[in-house]
Amino acid sequence: MTSTWFALIAGSTLALNAAAATVTPFADNNGAIPPASEYKGPLFKLSHQYPSNVPAPAMPWRTAINNGRITTQNAGAYAQALKDAVGKDMMVLLQDYAHWDAAQRGWYNEPWLGAKREAIHGMYVGGSSLDTSLFAASGLTKPITTYVLTYYDKTAAQTLKNVWGTTAMTPAVTPRTTQFPEGSLIIKAAFITADPTVWPVMTGSLVWPAYITTNATTGEFAKPRVYSTYLMQFDIIVKDSASAPDTGWVFSTLVYDRNVKPGANGVWDQMVVLGAQWGNDPLVNSTKDPHMPLTQNWNNPAAPAYGGATFGWGERLSGPNDGAMNDISFETDGNRQYVKNAKDSSCMSCHSTAQWDVKNPKVGMQSFLLPLMTHLPSDSSTGSPYLNSPAPGSPDWQRWFQNRKGDVPMNAGSVAADFDMVLTFKSLPLWYAATSKTPQLLNAIDRTGKHVADPTAK
Ligand code: HEC
Numbered sequence: 001m002t003s004t005w006f007a008l009i010a011g012s013t014l015a016l017n018a019a020a021a022t023v024t025p026f027a028d029n030n031g032a033i034p035p036a037s038e039y040k041g042p043l044f045k046l047s048h049q050y051p052s053n054v055p056a057p058a059m060p061w062r063t064a065i066n067n068g069r070i071t072t073q074n075a076g077a078y079a080q081a082l083k084d085a086v087g088k089d090m091m092v093l094l095q096d097y098a099h100w101d102a103a104q105r106g107w108y109n110e111p112w113l114g115a116k117r118e119a120i121h122g123m124y125v126g127g128s129s130l131d132t133s134l135f136a137a138s139g140l141t142k143p144i145t146t147y148v149l150t151y152y153d154k155t156a157a158q159t160l161k162n163v164w165g166t167t168a169m170t171p172a173v174t175p176r177t178t179q180f181p182e183g184s185l186i187i188k189a190a191f192i193t194a195d196p197t198v199w200p201v202m203t204g205s206l207v208w209p210a211y212i213t214t215n216a217t218t219g220e221f222a223k224p225r226v227y228s229t230y231l232m233q234f235d236i237i238v239k240d241s242a243s244a245p246d247t248g249w250v251f252s253t254l255v256y257d258r259n260v261k262p263g264a265n266g267v268w269d270q271m272v273v274l275g276a277q278w279g280n281d282p283l284v285n286s287t288k289d290p291h292m293p294l295t296q297n298w299n300n301p302a303a304p305a306y307g308g309a310t311f312g313w314g315e316r317l318s319g320p321n322d323g324a325m326n327d328i329s330f331e332t333d334g335n336r337q338y339v340k341n342a343k344d345s346s347c348m349s350c351h352s353t354a355q356w357d358v359k360n361p362k363v364g365m366q367s368f369l370l371p372l373m374t375h376l377p378s379d380s381s382t383g384s385p386y387l388n389s390p391a392p393g394s395p396d397w398q399r400w401f402q403n404r405k406g407d408v409p410m411n412a413g414s415v416a417a418d419f420d421m422v423l424t425f426k427s428l429p430l431w432y433a434a435t436s437k438t439p440q441l442l443n444a445i446d447r448t449g450k451h452v453a454d455p456t457a458k
Helices: 004-018 060-064 075-095 132-138 154-164 347-351 395-401 421-435
Strands: 124-130 144-153 185-192 207-212 225-239 249-256 271-277 297-299 325-332 335-343
Touching (some): 060 075, 075 185, 132 335
Antiparallel strands (some): 144 185, 225 249
């Protein structure tokens, strides 16, 4: 392979291997600790004493829809119940960090990401640079970097135990170990580098200090510094095969709304449900029938406009942190077209690619996250940096918009990972890169197909 992508990936993976001696599965951070002159508060502690034999949890979100199926009518109530279910713990994490003890409250982190985590909150880069053109309407004036942090609740963390055991050195990736128990909750917070002067929608949002290197807003990528990051998005997903039998999951997300007055719960009250998705609506071809309504997706009309600016294909749910709009090129009738900011994904489209080829860990995920004609983001012959995409709405494209249960892989021969993207796109590639001498192909690409600088490279 001679593509630029391969050269970039191979280069940074060599650097990672050079630093492999210091890469351990349960490292708290990347080793860069802020000096006391910049930050004096608590640092992130990885929570990895994964539990087992946890009793089945109460599921108030099911009660919220009378134990029926989730629909476009009741999805708002369902998402609100999810928000309420995690609220007590998440308010401590977000607003009272000195008293946050994840293990004591039953929340856990995934292994192998230490080399990517900044020291203060354990966040790592979600999207290295989101373009101002995505959020021009809401007044974004500089590009942003997003930083994310994921926690699994104690029900979900049993799956981390099944896959990683106690050492995380020899993962067991099988159709059984990867499945999450009913009622599993996983959350992901996303903070961004744009302050309110750069993007007015962030006015009044929660500020977290982070000791970071990559900052597209200031244009600095070299030296770690304590920067302010601003809470933008908060995902909550749940395994619920009773409410959502087609996929077994409901994906929902909240976004910060400066126009909501904070009540007793502070900024948590200002996190507004953006929507919920429980399937990809495979029967709705949104390119051919742009007005055909979705039946497995609900977008909240009351959410702030910036939140919906980056909805995915046919307005399927996706949040401003998620990269569901990308620059793509594709062929129709022998002509190659180039489209900037094309809507080519959604929460569940992207997550339904979570799978691992156990026999071929160098490749790992046999299909990319986004619709692609090639295995990886491709070379200049197909118009890189535009992604070489199937034509929107074509049968090849539709492969990314099917409903599969979490134990059915996208590619035969791979193990499906029950929609868990951290596992197949981050933890397993990092485990493989650290424990073998062979480059892992996904390791230095972000979810939009862009090359990501490796923090361990220097
Ligand atoms: C274009 C791809 C893409 C889209 C769209 C996307 N995600 Fe993800 N998501 C990822 C990747 C990659 C990860 C793992 C790495 C990381 O944390 O950034 C992830 C991680 C997560 C996690 C942590 C647990 C897990 O399953 O890995 C949650 C929760 C999550 N996403 C929820 C959502 C929700 C809710 C939406 C829609 C509002 C969404 N995602 C849209 C790619 C995507």
